[in-house]
Amino acid sequence: MSRVYSIACLLLTSLLCSAAARADVQVLTSIKPLQLIAAAVQDGVGKPDVLLPPGASPHHYALRPSDIRRVRDAQLMYWVGPELENFLPRVMAQREQPSVAIQSLTGLQLQHFDEEHADDAHGAHADEHDHDHQPGSLDVHLWLNPVNAQVIAARMAADFSAADPDNAARYQANLAAFDERLKALNARLKARVATVKGKPYFVFHEAYNYFEHAYGLEHAGVFSVLGEVQPGAKHVDAMRERLQEAGPACVFSEPPFVPRLAKTLTAGLPVNLAVLDPMGAELTADASGYETLMDNLASELTQCLGDLPATN
Structure with missing residues (x-):
């Protein structure tokens, strides 16, 4: 009996240790791009959750009671900051567990909207431009620069390791692998978009400045x-x-809909209509999700622009 009891104890100890090793951090992000970065760091340990549903605008979202509970209860919460998710500050102030406003991280390459750019971008209708992109305000679409994604991932890996030390080695290994993939991604995208530089394109949302700065593009x-x-x-x-x-x-334009104005504007003109998705709304949050988001942007840009006549 004592031998059987010893074996049972060993098995129970093994199961308990295994369960401890699989313990993961309960992570909630405000938007899908942050979830994609968190998923790369948590790969093989846990799965981060996301607050906004697919297609919802982080500029204008109305929290439901269930959303408020999720924000309140999450072990770790990541959001860009009040300049983007202006519906969150009051709820975030009620949280007792750690939260990180990504825009405040040291090492980010941040950009701001300036007066000259705004006048050029909006031209004759500058007085009607989106109030979320006022000159001098922070451009909050900061995840579209791989350098910033690396900074965000590093902070997440440190937080996850502190909250779940049993899996710290895995988080750090995932971070190192993510960094290597970002280097390959950067080289791949630079080569891809080089073929369409100088070809004109217009957007309905000024969300791509970080991507353009990283890869030498500029919207018209x-x-x-x-x-x-x-x-x-x-x-x-x-x-x-x-x-x-x-x-x-x-x-x-951007999903989930094409503005009715798009067809009115382009009727009878040599213009191609296409879609860019800076949020990756329908992507799966897995280890390669962030790279897929960036790859998709490059593919959508180069496919449409590549069909245009060569510039002189």
Whole structure:
């Protein structure tokens, strides 16, 4: 009996140790891109959760009671900051467990909207541009630069290791692997977008400055439209004039819908309509999710721009 009892104790000890090794940190991120980065660091240990559902705008989201409970109860919470998720500060102030506003991390390469850029981007309708992108304000789409993704991942790995020391080695190994993949991603995307540099494109949301800065691109203009409100005829004429001046070009909208204005603007012009998704709304949160987000942006850009005539 004593031998059987000893074996049983050993098995129980082994099971308990195994369970401890599999313990993971309960992580909640505000938006999908942060979830994708967290998933790379937690790979093989746990799965981070995300607050906003697919297609929801981080600029204008209304929290439900269940969302408030999730924010309150998460062991670790990551959000970009009040400049992006302006619906979160009051709820975040009620949290008792750790939270990280990503925009405050040391080492990020941050960009701000400036007066000259805003005037150039919005042209004749600068007075109607999106209030979320006022000149001088922080450009909050900071995850679209791989350098920033690396900084975010490093902070997450440190936090996860402190909260779950039994798996610290795995988090650090995942971080090292993510860093190596980012180097390969950077080289791959630079080579891909080099083939379409200089070809004109317009966007409906000024969300791509970090990506453009990293890879040497620049949009020709922003058709800033508040929701689905149809602008006046003078406004539409001014935007169409900009498209006519550009010649063959691409116009990119974002999911989940194409603005009704897009077809009005481009009718009869040598313009290709396409979609860019800076949020990766439908992506699976796995170890390679962030790279897929960036790869998809590069593919969508180069596919549309690549179909345009070569520039002189």
